[in-house]
Amino acid sequence: MLWTRHLVIVYMYIISVGLIFLSYWSNLSAIALIKDGPSLLEDILNVNIPRLTAPDGTAVSLLPHFMLQWVMGTIFTYIHLGPKHNWTQKAIPFAFLMPLCLATLPIPLKIVKHAPTFAAVLPLVLAKIAIWSASFDIFKTLISGYRHAVSFAENFGLSALVENEWQRLNVPCVLRAFWTIRLIEQFATMTFESQESLTFMFTIQKLLVTGCETLIALLGMTSIISIICHYIGKLFQMFLMSEEDEDKSIGTVSAILFYILSLQTGLTTLQPDKRFIRLCRNMCLLVTALLHFLHNMVSPILMSLSASHNPSRKRHTRALLVCLFLLSAPILLLITLWSRHQPSTWLLAVTVFSIEVVVKVLVSLATYILFLLDARRQTFWERLDDYIYYIKAFGNSVEFCFGIFLFFNGAWILIFESEHNYAGSLIRGVMLIVHSYFNIWCEAKAGWSVYIKRRTAVQKISSLSEASTAELQNFDDVCAICYQEMSSAKITRCKHYFHGVCLRKWLYVQDKCPLCHEIVINQDLKAEIIKVNDDAQVDEQHHQQQVLES
Ligand SMILES: [Zn+2]
Ligand SMILES: [Zn+2]
Structure with a gap:
């Protein structure tokens, strides 16, 4: 100590x-x-x-x-x-x-x-x-510090040690101070050495270029960007009047993103003029990532507003305004970029990210509107679940296709566009593997399993008999799952009545009747469904194989 x-x-x-x-x-x-x-x-x-x-x-x-x-x-x-x-x-x-x-x-x-x-x-x-x-004494202190670090790492793990030291030594703060001092020094030498007066844009450009010329300076710049992103997140959080603490990570994640982007594009090794262009391009990518973070922030708020029948108009308006911003910002960005630049792999990546934001926001908005409409209805809305499913499936499919596109885009850059930047290529390669695992493989697996579960449940439900109007009048009770009136119902083998949609959701989780724990459907039918499922699993494996080969 x-x-x-x-x-x-x-x-x-x-x-x-x-x-x-x-x-x-x-x-x-x-x-x-x-x-x-x-x-x-x-x-x-x-x-x-x-x-x-x-x-x-x-x-x-x-x-x-x-x-x-x-x-x-x-x-x-x-x-x-x-x-x-x-x-x-x-x-x-x-x-x-x-x-x-x-x-x-x-x-x-x-x-x-x-x-x-x-x-x-x-x-x-x-x-x-x-x-x-x-x-x-110095030697003794070093030894005891080393011992302390080793015992800490043994007890809490290496990452905890790094995190602890990171916080104790205030690393981001030190980096920020370092970068700011460096910036001031650069600015001072520039103003003293130059004969003619400097234009504002030129000064900014020069300072940014020298601000990322070494890996350490780049770290300093990253810590500055991290705190800017953190405060942007905070600003939106305040505007949305949300008190959740999860948005803290925006700063950290954007810092990691920016640093990895800089490394894999070899920012520090480029000539000054090329470096400035590269930096601007990376900033564009970072902006789209920031838009994604903001969507992740506003989406749960929209859902909770629509589900909880929250009457506060102010909160609804603010959330919708943020959505409007998230719709217009990427479109404006794309119009500006496409009018000024030739198509390139970078521009395609920015375009894909921006469209993805727009699609995600539209999906969130559509779900929000559907839930609001449902809240205004007096009767049970049987088709709501289907609509929500289709909208989400659309969003996820678009995301999945973009994921595959980005994979090929990245592979193209890796093979054809990264000359002599071996460290950058290595990082890009690792990132591609990570991307294809989490964004393609896991997404495909999750989407497919939801699809199969739903298909099985639909088959099970359709095997049950529909209650007639007379039977419903005779029954004269609410659905035991959602406690709402029934205008239509499915009758289980154990003679219990439920909404078809409610029972379907229940069957995602288990096969037994929620009231009496009897198996809901007939055994021979179940065997048939299991066979269909096996076929589907073969299909799934085949599909996964295709993803791997591509
Ligand atoms: Zn129900
Ligand atoms: Zn039952």
Whole structure:
């Protein structure tokens, strides 16, 4: 553990060593000022006022150096960590002033030139003693830190250790500070060095290009982008009046996304002008990803609003406004990009991502409207479940097709467009595998299993007999699953009445009647359905094989 007082000691040591070098450098530059001719001492003894007070004379130019050396000597006396004997403490300021004093005497320049080196010996020896006497403690601290890390990793795992250290050392904050300081430094050198006045756009472009020229600078830039995305997420969250904490991850995920994108496009290895274009393209991709995050934020809010019959018009309006934004932003982006750029793999990827956002928002909106309509109806809406299923199936199919398209797009870039960028190609290859596993394979599997479950349930339901109007009047009760009136019903083998749709949802989960736990359908029919299912599973395996081969 590094306490503040330990940190103060470290800073004191660094400052004291810095003072030694500063004093050495100041001595050297002061001695370089000394001109040939009578020495300063002779001038003083002769009371040669004109020479002593001349603005460019030796006396005037040496005076600030005298003051500086004295101040540095005094500070060093107080903060150095070496042994503080009485005589060394008194000698230090003199050691600092010694070269300048020698310079005032009538001593040949050749000898005076070596004085700064000798003057630095005493402070350097003190600093050396300090570091040697502390070396055992430093070693001990390092060992104990290492032991602590090992035991932490053994108890909580390596990722927990990394996360803990990441938070303890405030890594993102340090990176942000580093990048900002770097930016200011670049800006300062640019304004001082350039002759003609800089245009705003040129300055921004230049700063962005230099802001991502090394991998570390890129990390700094990533941490800045991460916090911007985090606050964009926060802003939308506030606008939507949602209190969920899950949106914290927007910053982290966009940071990871941006860094991986930069690595796989080899951002740091590009020429400045090409790098700027690449950076803009990556930003476009990041914007579409951000739109996806925002959709993921607004979609559950829409669902909860429509399902809970929430009467707050304000919340509905705000959620719908965000949807409107999510519909118009990608379209505007696409219009701008397609009017200015030739078709390329990058543009296709942005297009696919943007259309995907639009489709997802439309699906969410359609589901929301259907649920709202259902809430306004007095009677049970039998077809609602089907509509919802079709809309979701449409959305998922579009997403799936886009996933396959993106896979081929990425493979194309990997094979034809990444020249000599081996590290980037490797990352892209890994990302393609991850993408094809999660977005293609898992999606296909999940979608297929939902489809099969639904088909089986539909078959089971259609094997049950429909209740006639007379039977329903005779029954005169609500559906035991949804507690709503029944205008139509299915009769199970155990003579219980349910809505067809309600029973179908129940059958997704289990085969038994919700009221009496009897098997709902006839056994021979069940055997037939199982056979159909087996065929379907063969179909599924065949389908998966196709996905793999493609
Ligand atoms: Zn029902
Ligand atoms: Zn029953």
